[in-house]
Amino acid sequence: MAHGGNLATARARYGIPADGWIDLSTGINPHAYPLPDLPQALWTALPQADNTTALTEAAARAYGVPNPATLVPAPGTQALIQRLPRILGSDHAAVIGPTYGEYTPAWKAAGAVVTEASEIDAALDALSGAARPALILCNPNNPDGRTTDPARLIALADRLATAGGTLVVDEAFADVAPDISVGPWGSRPGLVVLRSFGKFFGLAGVRLGFAVCPPALAHEMSCDLGPWAVSGPALAVGRTALADDAWQTAMRVRLSQEAERLQTLLSQAGFKVVGGTPLYVLVQSVEAPAWHDRLARAGIWVRAFPERSELLRFGLPADRDGWHRLSATLGVSLPATAG
Structure with a gap:
């Protein structure tokens, strides 16, 4: 499965050492949340239940979830993606794509028939008559940034619930667009919402994610994850960052401005901007493979x-040097506000 951030592949293919790369292949915020000083005990002792509770409460507040008991912390959303098919027991799943590539193999591994569809209506047609159907979509979608109105998602979850099914909404990039989140309704029957911590906060290595779902399902998922699922340091870092409203507000503004600069830069280089979010820009060009190599x-x-060989996705450069190096390689002038 191809993913962004695979610098080992890049190093092996091009012979450039690790410190010679600018990694724009992920949608991870290059301006990471400043790590707090952590007590030594967080590294040496097992994670404590009160720290898990504190994290869950901070996440519930940040995501607008009324009841923290409906929110499950996990060591990254990938751990939840791989567990959900088995726990939900769906015999047929439909994935709205193109999107994050791990959903299809996860459901197939659990024995489900998987249909990949480009639109919701086509997905619903494919699921007609299925037992405990599951429909999966990302909002905003990766890699094109496509969004779906929350009201439509809630109605869709209600419709699936009547058939014993579930709508899974992956909101990995919703921190940059909180108004589209259905997290506040995550306790409704037929709805599971996944949230990723590492992308917006720029701390993917922390491995922290959350599911919002009905209480009984939340309890089952927690039991399946087992005790001490999230490390002590991750509990502390997550709690601190999720409670920092001022940093989050300022970062949304900064990322939006930088994404606009990146779109301008790529357009000047001859790419057609076809999608994205404040964390990445998707472009199209018949020369995309040659550009990737260059x-x-x-x-x-x-x-x-x-x-889709005509597509490339660019993340945001981390600093002024990164902006200048990118613009120089593209052969265009750096927009005045960039860097």
Whole structure:
């Protein structure tokens, strides 16, 4: 499965050492939340229940979830993605794509028939008559940034619930667009909402994610994850960052401005901007494979899509040097406000 952030592949292919790369291949915020000083005990002792409770309460507040008991912390949303098919027991799942590639194999591994559809109506047609059907979509979607109105998602979850099914909404990038989140309604029957901590806060290595779902399902998922699912340091970092409203507000403004700069830069280079979020820009070009190679030879790694060779996804440069190196490789002037 191809993913962004695969610098080991880049190093092996192009012979450039690790410190020679600018990694723009992920949608991870390059301006990471400043890590707090952590007590030594968080590293040496087992995670404590009161710290888990504190994290869950902070996450519930940040995501607008009324009842913290409906929120399950996990060591990254990937752990939840792989458990959900088995726990839900769906015999047929439909994935709205193209999107994050791990959903289809996860449901297939659990024995479900999987249909990949480009639109919700086509997905519903494919699920007609299925026992405990599951419909999965990302909002905003990765890689094109497509969004679906929350009211439609809630109605869709209600419709699936009447058939014993579930709508899974992956909100990995919803921190940059909180108004589209259905997290506040995550306790409704037929709805599971996944939230990723690491992307917006720029701390993917912390491995922290959450599911919002009805209480009985939340309890089952917690039991399946087992005790001490989230490390002590991750509990502390997550709690602190999720409670920092001022940082989050300022970061949303900064990311929106930088994404606009990146779109301008890529348009000047001849790319057609076809989607994105404040954390990444998706572009199209018939010369995309050649551009991917040219950028890589300059030590700039962007996300390519083997199944859609005309597409490239660019994350945000981390600093002024990164902006200048990208603009120089693209052969265009850096927008005045960038860097």
